[in-house]
Amino acid sequence: xxxxxxxxxxxxxxxxxxxxxxHQLMLRAGMIRRHAAGVYSWLPLGLRVLRKVExxxxxxxxxxxxxxxxxxxxxPSELWQESGRxxxxxxxxxxxxxxxxxxxxxxxxxxxxxxxxxxxxxxSYRQLPxxxxxxxxxxxxxxxxxxxVMRSREFIMKDAYSFDIDPQGMQRSYDIMDQxxxxxxxxxxxxxxxxxxxxxxxxxxxxxxxxxxxxxxxxAIAFSDESDFAANIExxxxxxxxAERAAPTAPMETVDxxxxxxxxxxxxxxxxxxxxxxxxxxxxxxxxxxxxxVLRGDHELNVLKAERLDGVASPLRMAQRExxxxxxxxxxxSLGPVGLNIPTFVDHAAAQLSDFVCGANQxxxxxxxxxxxxxCEEPESVDIRNVVEGDPSPNGKGRLKIxxxxxxxxxxxxxxxxxESMQATVLDEQxxxxxxxxxxxxxxxxxxxxxxIEQNHDDNGIIWPDTLAPFQLAICPINxxxxxxxxxAADECYEQCRARGIDVFLDDRPxxxxxxxxxxxxxxVPHRLVFSERGLAAQQFEYxxxxxxxxxxxxxxxLNDFLVQLFAMx
RNA sequence: CGGGGUGUAGCGCAGCCUGGUAGCGCAACUGCUUUGGGAGCAGUGGGUCGGGAGUUCGAAUCUCUCCACCCCGACCA
Numbered sequence: 121x122x123x124x125x126x127x128x129x130x131x132x133x134x135x136x137x138x139x140x141x142x143h144q145l146m147l148r149a150g151m152i153r154r155h156a157a158g159v160y161s162w163l164p165l166g167l168r169v170l171r172k173v174e175x176x177x178x179x180x181x182x183x184x185x186x187x188x189x190x191x192x193x194x195x196p197s198e199l200w201q202e203s204g205r206x207x208x209x210x211x212x213x214x215x216x217x218x219x220x221x222x223x224x225x226x227x228x229x230x231x232x233x234x235x236x237x238x239x240x241x242x243x244s245y246r247q248l249p250x251x252x253x254x255x256x257x258x259x260x261x262x263x264x265x266x267x268x269v270m271r272s273r274e275f276i277m278k279d280a281y282s283f284d285i286d287p288q289g290m291q292r293s294y295d296i297m298d299q300x301x302x303x304x305x306x307x308x309x310x311x312x313x314x315x316x317x318x319x320x321x322x323x324x325x326x327x328x329x330x331x332x333x334x335x336x337x338x339x340a341i342a343f344s345d346e347s348d349f350a351a352n353i354e355x356x357x358x359x360x361x362x363a364e365r366a367a368p369t370a371p372m373e374t375v376d377x378x379x380x381x382x383x384x385x386x387x388x389x390x391x392x393x394x395x396x397x398x399x400x401x402x403x404x405x406x407x408x409x410x411x412x413x414v415l416r417g418d419h420e421l422n423v424l425k426a427e428r429l430d431g432v433a434s435p436l437r438m439a440q441r442e443x444x445x446x447x448x449x450x451x452x453x454s455l456g457p458v459g460l461n462i463p464t465f466v467d468h469a470a471a472q473l474s475d476f477v478c479g480a481n482q483x484x485x486x487x488x489x490x491x492x493x494x495x496c497e498e499p500e501s502v503d504i505r506n507v508v509e510g511d512p513s514p515n516g517k518g519r520l521k522i523x524x525x526x527x528x529x530x531x532x533x534x535x536x537x538x539x540e541s542m543q544a545t546v547l548d549e550q551x552x553x554x555x556x557x558x559x560x561x562x563x564x565x566x567x568x569x570x571x572x573i574e575q576n577h578d579d580n581g582i583i584w585p586d587t588l589a590p591f592q593l594a595i596c597p598i599n600x601x602x603x604x605x606x607x608x609a610a611d612e613c614y615e616q617c618r619a620r621g622i623d624v625f626l627d628d629r630p631x632x633x634x635x636x637x638x639x640x641x642x643x644x645v646p647h648r649l650v651f652s653e654r655g656l657a658a659q660q661f662e663y664x665x666x667x668x669x670x671x672x673x674x675x676x677x678x679l680n681d682f683l684v685q686l687f688a689m690x
Numbered sequence: 691c692g693g694g695g696u697g698u699a700g701c702g703c704a705g706c707c708u709g710g711u712a713g714c715g716c717a718a719c720u721g722c723u724u725u726g727g728g729a730g731c732a733g734u735g736g737g738u739c740g741g742g743a744g745u746u747c748g749a750a751u752c753u754c755u756c757c758a759c760c761c762c763g764a765c766c767a
Contacts, residue, residue, distance in 0.1 A: 131700095131701065131717090132701080132702095132716065132717075132728070133701055133702050133716070133717090134701095134702090135701070135702085136701090136702070136703095136760090137696095137759075137760050137761090139760095139761090154759095156758085156759090157758090157759070157760090210765080210766065211765090211766090212766065212767095262766085263691090263764090263765060263766070264761095264763095264765095266760090266761090435765095596726095598725070598726060599725060602725080630725095631725090631728090632724085632725055632726085632727080632728080632729065633725070633726045633727060634725095634726075634727030634728050634729085635727080635728050635729095636727090636728095637726085637727055637728085638727065638728050639728085650726080652726065654726080655726095662726090671726095
């Protein structure tokens with residue numbers, strides 16, 4: 121592609137309402153433009169990247185035996201009524217009426233449609249297993265779309281659906297997709313992790329998320345440093361401490377703690393460490409009363425775990441301050457388990473403390489050297505906290521490290537949920553009616569593009585992995601329009617690259633070099649060649665990789681070999 | 691949905707308080723010069739001041755109303 125024939129739409133200034141780097145850089149590079157909240161056009165540059173992602177996905181899905189099809193984004197309400205999701209789905213489902221006042225929606229996902237296709241097309245177990253997939257636009261009416269294409273309302277997703285006659289078959293289809301996803305993410309050239317998204321993790325995993333690692337990721341993921349355990353932090357069990365609780369060493373005393381209402385206040389004011397104190401949270405009970413959740417001061421409540429406790433309202437609701445004052449007699453900020461007469465759940469780590477600091481259940485007072493069993497009831501401890509870096513891995517092997525990730529893929533087993541509710545049946549070996557077992561496999565195609573940028577950028581712009589780059593190689597001739605020598609060298613190199621199938625970009629704009637360089641860096645082209653009068657006179661060209669500190673001069677007569685080596689071509 | 695904020699040229703903003711018919715930087719266009727890291731000079735074009743209604747001799751500016759967008763929260767997973 122020649123710059124003079126392309127729509128290069130780079131922006132010097134950063135649009136003000138783009139919060140995260142990937143959004144800023146995609147706008148500045150001229151990849152996308154916004155039309156409404158969470159709705160974007162993909163300009164030619166952005167589309168080139170999108171297509172690279174799609175192509176890798178398509179090739180690996182095909183290689184795994186999945187069959188591509190294309191389903192509508194407009195979906196009649198009847199199918200959703202059948203599955204029961206017309207009523208279950210919240211306002212995230214964009215509902216509309218057509219001119220005949222018939223209800224419909226814009227598909228946020230396609231289980232209903234694929235199941236409808238399946239039940240009309242497939243009648244026998246002998247046609248199984250089957251795996252259909254599509255790469256298609258979805259719409260989810262997010263309450264608050266943000267971060268550009270990372271959390272948009274309209275987005276492109278690869279979704280695949282497998283059908284098997286029995287659970288074993290479903291597991292096999294799932295395993296094949298698991299491997300296909302590994303192949304896909306390997307080819308993206310991104311640093312990623314496959315992560316268990318299943319809470320119990322009993323037996324084989326039935327749900328995995330694929331996360332691109334990035335500091336800005338919305339999800340925290342926990343990894344074992346000595347085994348391949350990896351899971352979304354929400355689901356990771358915090359093991360009870362192995363050590364015995366130490367015996368009390370000092371009598372309990374009450375101290376005045378004016379103005380100290382948080383763990384940080386206490387740590388500063390009393391000179392105790394957060395991990396020697398207790399944090400007492402009050403949540404709504406399922407009977408309308410209150411329950412206490414007690415954690416070590418430096419730990420964080422895990423909402424999913426708390427919701428599963430007997431007696432705690434689900435979804436979890438933290439109690440209103442007014443209600444706490446009314447029922448417990450004192451304000452938040454000086455609560456503690458000693459003398460607290462509501463049901464109390466104590467985290468394992470909190471229950472292991474002795475001589476701890478906690479609220480005295482009197483305003484502006486705390487207790488020092490409080491002890492379980494002696495000063496209050498011996499607790500039966502539960503797991504209600506998020507794991508932290510350094511905790512033991514739940515599988516007993518190694519310690520946990522915590523990284524942040526962006527969820528870009530999810531595979532899971534649906535079982536018979538849709539085949540049953542929508543009466544999608546086949547005849548089995550005995551000639552009896554059977555409900556197939558389904559699996560469902562998604563990749564957020566547009567999100568992959570943003571995640572790749574979140575993970576790979578610097579002050580100058582995007583740094584694409586070779587496999588996703590809109591162009592693999594940029595040729596920057598200096599004085600292309602003035603120097604016959606430069607023009608010939610650049611054109612010749614350009615034509616050669618094209619003939620070899622390299623995605624090459626020739627910057628033939630009559631611009632100063634600095635402008636060309638910064639544009640090419642902004643849009644993230646991985647490799648750059650420069651031809652100049654000066655260099656050519658010395659029989660040299662210049663090469664710089666996008667991540668290289670500086671450029672290097674290369675002998676002109678070896679340009680061909682250089683390119684062959686760079687792009688690993690025969 | 692609650693709270694906060696913003697809408698003025700393609701982008702970033704000033705002007706609004708105190709009403710007098712719109713300005714700056716970047717970008718664009720023309721010409722000349724310049725040409726190895728976002729050039730210089732000279733000139734040019736471009737705005738329903740988010741929409742509507744009102745107050746006023748006169749509204750970007752004051753009032754009411756609607757809309758769009760952004761941020762925080764809640765919701766959703």
